[in-house]
Amino acid sequence: MKTQNVLILDTSYEKNSLFKDEFCMPIANIINQIPNFKYEIKHYSEKINFENYDKIILSGSALKDFEYLESLNKFEFIKTTLVPILGICAGIQIIAKTYETELKKCKEIEITKTITTKQNKLFEGEFETYSIHNYSIYCPKEFEIIAKSKKGIHGVKHKEKEIYGVLFHPEIKNKEIIEKFINL
């Protein structure tokens, strides 16, 4: 089987920050354990040929870090590429902003109950998730809501493309979601 290449896109405020260790490396460690997959971590400020990858994961970032909002043009590839994308926490916020919807105040710094609202390829039923965010999103019209918590949207999927966003951190308590995504 051909080795697939997963891009982990670091969404934190600068290249090689300590948040790369905190938000990208846990994803990398999961990919490392799955045969036939390798990963590269790149910061969004770098010049990247996104078509060189089989899957793209947008990492989370620190609660206080919204630097990416100043560089949304760097994420325009989300709308044009056909490579499957999974946005995590800041990643789902970036997807929402790229599709021109706003963030919605929603503080969850806790283990949250996430409820699947629409059948999808990544998860099902109710499950506990690790959440650290102050904002959820309004769902862009091109997407459908696939998961919610008591307080807001927890997951969306593009209606036609394999673009997923989750507000919680699957790399902490729901590693199988990362596995299912890279195996799409």
Added chain:
Amino acid sequence: MKLAILFSGGKDSNYALFKTAQKHSLVCLISLISENKESYMFQSCGNEFLKLQAKALNLPLIEVKTKGEKETELKDLKKAIKLAIKKYSIEGVVSGAIKSNYQSLRIQNICNDLNLYSINPLWQINEKEYLSELLKNKFEVAIIQIASYPFTKEILGKTINEKIKTELIEISEKYKISCVGEGGEFETFVLDSPMFNKKLQIISSEKIMESENSGHLKIKEIKMENK
């Protein structure tokens, strides 16, 4: 960014300090002195010698006492962090949390309330690689408390070297426990690191056992040596 580090004197806070210092300015250490050995948040062993580590690191130490009860210790932690904001204008707090959601979520919440960055450079780190990194970077880490089978008093006071590392990994694989003591299986005290200006040496100590697999090294005297 000016940062404080939550500092227990053990390997995790010292290694987080080492990693952070390569990129940011660390301005103080924060230690919660817990009276509760079962604290979910803070190490209680070796606290009396934190001042010596702070001296070796050449960093000011903010110490706040806590009874170590489940939620009141968080109020004490917040108090200590507020003190660091007032004295050193910190912009963020670093922790050595590795796997504990309990610990990390509570620190994230406090930092969020105080509008500070919460930085966890060891979060979900590969534990075997972490042990190797400690040795590669010449950390001298003494095991000073045990609380789990199959550890016995023989390991108390020993420093982690290649042989102990191999033993820890074998034990973790056989008994399905953490090889870095993340589940409280053992606690450590750092005697030397690349960040220490002077190294520490335990001169006098006593092994105090509560059961065959639970006990601690009561350190009585430590001396500082030039490196």
